Amino acid sequence: MKPHQIQIDEQGRLKHFISIEGLPRDLLIAILDAAQSFAGVGERAIKKLPLLRGKTIATLFFEPSTRTRTTFELAAKRLSADVLNINVQSSATRKGESLLDTLRTLEAMHCDMFVVRHPMSGAAQLIASHVAPHVRVINAGDGRHEHPTQAVLDCFTIRRVKGDLSSLVVAIVGDVLHSRVARSDIHALNILGVGELRVVGPKTLIPPGVEALGVRVFYDLEPGLRDADVVIMLRLQNERMQGTLLPSAHEYFQAYGLTAAKLAVARPDVTVMHPGPINRGVEIDTAVADGPHSVILQQVSHGIAVRMAIMSMAMGSQAAPRRTR
Amino acid sequence: MKPHQIQIDEQGRLKHFISIEGLPRDLLIAILDAAQSFAGVGERAIKKLPLLRGKTIATLFFEPSTRTRTTFELAAKRLSADVLNINVQSSATRKGESLLDTLRTLEAMHCDMFVVRHPMSGAAQLIASHVAPHVRVINAGDGRHEHPTQAVLDCFTIRRVKGDLSSLVVAIVGDVLHSRVARSDIHALNILGVGELRVVGPKTLIPPGVEALGVRVFYDLEPGLRDADVVIMLRLQNERMQGTLLPSAHEYFQAYGLTAAKLAVARPDVTVMHPGPINRGVEIDTAVADGPHSVILQQVSHGIAVRMAIMSMAMGSQAAPRRTR
Amino acid sequence: MKPHQIQIDEQGRLKHFISIEGLPRDLLIAILDAAQSFAGVGERAIKKLPLLRGKTIATLFFEPSTRTRTTFELAAKRLSADVLNINVQSSATRKGESLLDTLRTLEAMHCDMFVVRHPMSGAAQLIASHVAPHVRVINAGDGRHEHPTQAVLDCFTIRRVKGDLSSLVVAIVGDVLHSRVARSDIHALNILGVGELRVVGPKTLIPPGVEALGVRVFYDLEPGLRDADVVIMLRLQNERMQGTLLPSAHEYFQAYGLTAAKLAVARPDVTVMHPGPINRGVEIDTAVADGPHSVILQQVSHGIAVRMAIMSMAMGSQAAPRRTR
Numbered sequence: 001m002k003p004h005q006i007q008i009d010e011q012g013r014l015k016h017f018i019s020i021e022g023l024p025r026d027l028l029i030a031i032l033d034a035a036q037s038f039a040g041v042g043e044r045a046i047k048k049l050p051l052l053r054g055k056t057i058a059t060l061f062f063e064p065s066t067r068t069r070t071t072f073e074l075a076a077k078r079l080s081a082d083v084l085n086i087n088v089q090s091s092a093t094r095k096g097e098s099l100l101d102t103l104r105t106l107e108a109m110h111c112d113m114f115v116v117r118h119p120m121s122g123a124a125q126l127i128a129s130h131v132a133p134h135v136r137v138i139n140a141g142d143g144r145h146e147h148p149t150q151a152v153l154d155c156f157t158i159r160r161v162k163g164d165l166s167s168l169v170v171a172i173v174g175d176v177l178h179s180r181v182a183r184s185d186i187h188a189l190n191i192l193g194v195g196e197l198r199v200v201g202p203k204t205l206i207p208p209g210v211e212a213l214g215v216r217v218f219y220d221l222e223p224g225l226r227d228a229d230v231v232i233m234l235r236l237q238n239e240r241m242q243g244t245l246l247p248s249a250h251e252y253f254q255a256y257g258l259t260a261a262k263l264a265v266a267r268p269d270v271t272v273m274h275p276g277p278i279n280r281g282v283e284i285d286t287a288v289a290d291g292p293h294s295v296i297l298q299q300v301s302h303g304i305a306v307r308m309a310i311m312s313m314a315m316g317s318q319a320a321p322r323r324t325r
Numbered sequence: 326m327k328p329h330q331i332q333i334d335e336q337g338r339l340k341h342f343i344s345i346e347g348l349p350r351d352l353l354i355a356i357l358d359a360a361q362s363f364a365g366v367g368e369r370a371i372k373k374l375p376l377l378r379g380k381t382i383a384t385l386f387f388e389p390s391t392r393t394r395t396t397f398e399l400a401a402k403r404l405s406a407d408v409l410n411i412n413v414q415s416s417a418t419r420k421g422e423s424l425l426d427t428l429r430t431l432e433a434m435h436c437d438m439f440v441v442r443h444p445m446s447g448a449a450q451l452i453a454s455h456v457a458p459h460v461r462v463i464n465a466g467d468g469r470h471e472h473p474t475q476a477v478l479d480c481f482t483i484r485r486v487k488g489d490l491s492s493l494v495v496a497i498v499g500d501v502l503h504s505r506v507a508r509s510d511i512h513a514l515n516i517l518g519v520g521e522l523r524v525v526g527p528k529t530l531i532p533p534g535v536e537a538l539g540v541r542v543f544y545d546l547e548p549g550l551r552d553a554d555v556v557i558m559l560r561l562q563n564e565r566m567q568g569t570l571l572p573s574a575h576e577y578f579q580a581y582g583l584t585a586a587k588l589a590v591a592r593p594d595v596t597v598m599h600p601g602p603i604n605r606g607v608e609i610d611t612a613v614a615d616g617p618h619s620v621i622l623q624q625v626s627h628g629i630a631v632r633m634a635i636m637s638m639a640m641g642s643q644a645a646p647r648r649t650r
Numbered sequence: 651m652k653p654h655q656i657q658i659d660e661q662g663r664l665k666h667f668i669s670i671e672g673l674p675r676d677l678l679i680a681i682l683d684a685a686q687s688f689a690g691v692g693e694r695a696i697k698k699l700p701l702l703r704g705k706t707i708a709t710l711f712f713e714p715s716t717r718t719r720t721t722f723e724l725a726a727k728r729l730s731a732d733v734l735n736i737n738v739q740s741s742a743t744r745k746g747e748s749l750l751d752t753l754r755t756l757e758a759m760h761c762d763m764f765v766v767r768h769p770m771s772g773a774a775q776l777i778a779s780h781v782a783p784h785v786r787v788i789n790a791g792d793g794r795h796e797h798p799t800q801a802v803l804d805c806f807t808i809r810r811v812k813g814d815l816s817s818l819v820v821a822i823v824g825d826v827l828h829s830r831v832a833r834s835d836i837h838a839l840n841i842l843g844v845g846e847l848r849v850v851g852p853k854t855l856i857p858p859g860v861e862a863l864g865v866r867v868f869y870d871l872e873p874g875l876r877d878a879d880v881v882i883m884l885r886l887q888n889e890r891m892q893g894t895l896l897p898s899a900h901e902y903f904q905a906y907g908l909t910a911a912k913l914a915v916a917r918p919d920v921t922v923m924h925p926g927p928i929n930r931g932v933e934i935d936t937a938v939a940d941g942p943h944s945v946i947l948q949q950v951s952h953g954i955a956v957r958m959a960i961m962s963m964a965m966g967s968q969a970a971p972r973r974t975r
Contacts, residue, residue, distance in 0.1 A: 082399070101605075
């Protein structure tokens, strides 16, 4: 079963949230609209809604990421759910228990939702295809495949800043090859009908044949940024630096690092985005990261609203739970 | 003072929960009955009761066990308590503070209950004998001594599946020598008046003189399983493999691993149990673990109901807390 | 800006809580009075107040301290706040993210308060000077500078036991040089107008010129303790033992360890305090730590009441939060 088939139930409602690829346009827009209604919660004096009271949400992170785990934890707590952070390194998997046994055990504890990050592409879908009918799975990043909640928050941010997407030029810059954020963003922006979508980076970091996804490829930064309305910078993984794919961080910054000078060829009201955490002086200059075009911190805030929307929509389609087996 | 004297107050109510040995039959049945009423909570849409609202429960695990700690944490949260997970490795004990000082400090923070796992037999009782009058202690496993909540959930599961215990043949199979689960199960099943109780395993892993506890000993699997109504498989600790007590995992599985073929000599409606996490292909075959006789996952679900029952009963006998000292 | 300027708003209310130095007397007394009203909460059956419901409090500990973190966490939970424990070792700072970026990110997640412990003196103030207007910062210990909540709980304890401070002789004994507790205590007791304030310890552990803070210096224990109403023992950091500042732990105990015999020169109703965790047989004898003069465990209880008071007062001055940037 393809990811986009498993994540939607017979009534067309969100069941799991595994991938942007194959997500129907109206469902993506429904998520963005729901996130809009949650965006105000973080700014209230009492940041708490009772929507998921009495639900148990387990975060299963097989790759460390304090930032992403924290936003899911906060989103769940603000929806009044009980959150269980499973430290996968120290858990029963170390005692030789299989992943599937761990999942079955958590189900038997009446967990309602798993938020999964895994270094293996396809892990979230694999898990979703094996859970009990009442359990929901949210993909918090699987290998190089997808990071779908990040793509939704990126689209939410663009829509909030720019309004209509159909006339926008969006450039995604950096290590596209290894980036699940880039893959999810490309799918999401295509679904929403963005005007023009570009990927920009050195040949070694652009996936061969990426044009098939409906993007224009630029190997040089300046033409890639020219007249862009939105620039999405990707994080450069430090571990790539040691390999042969890349010159030094310094040389990379010279060629592809975003500075105010280089940004001058974009539209005057260009919006600069980054999924974080940022490497200042590697893929982005401090003056740009903290400058007037940057919406990097808004992205973080929107990430919580978007995750609240996705969690409550997926749980909203939950069948009445039954006894396991 | 014997464990069974410390855990009951003057009115005969549960105060701490340290050991099955010496637990009065009517109190054990009262716990099982209370667990019955909590068993439905996990299947509700809102899995939350206000019974322990405003209480603080600290889990103190001197031995790692994500699974057991998690079930206690979930049980406490579903009773609306505040839970404090004390990571004993990184806490003040590392700064040279004694265990007793750590306990006194947690008491002074107005913790109401300690859930304790410790590699030393007798640790939970030692702690219970030193805490302030309003503090309750639950034994989550102490050395090779007891794991009393596991025994209650095992009995709860058997009672739920089989009804009356007085005519049942129950076989406990594996490393009985090192197993606190086996010890607690033997005591609990005797208290409840099980029909026939057997322990099955290689001579090196059966405690000498165990017959005194009212069990029949079998050194071979087939006679041990014959006509059994319930088979409780024990987890084989990987670390035992390195020693001289055991042949290889492969040889062990040949002799004592539970397969469908071997299970054929038991009653046709035999129930197979395991405290988890299971070692597939070591003490139990996958076909049996996942097969129609297995109730291993129900045990996990019941574990939460049983712990909710024990926590709320112990706290129910709590005297009005007073200022420490 | 001095610490005492940053922590008070235009209306004279507590905004952050960074240092005792420079804290106005009436504000310190207001905190003590508020703590008085919270002191009963820990002894109630339901230890929960809704004052900070819907607020998010992040603990940021760059130095490990289970005890202090736990008291802040309990204080926050008893005020009904959501608590986020950021494990700084494993967080994004390890991926090369700067401290400031971590803070900005937590702000963007709509955290309302940071509780900060850091090995660098001035860290809490630095953070307070950079946060968004609606965010509050509590110093949980910064290098050798201050540990202001400890000083408040010490004063609270003295006031509760002794009443009026103006006629009391208070002796602070031990490693004054490296102690942020000593520094904060000295400032707090001076602000409250204690009768006589002494520091007692070997020359190598008394800061040169400390007399300027209004204290009498004693290099010998007996004259330092003579007629004292209150003795505050400081924790001796084990790591100091390796250096040249100190003789062995045994010799230290002979000269400066508090025993019942040495305490005999103090007032008959002397009160003995220690911030914990205690090193029995190093700076204090077990008979004294557990004896009738000791209020060490009351200090722990008071620590929660004091932190509830400080957190709720600081949050009470919170401006309506706005979108970050």
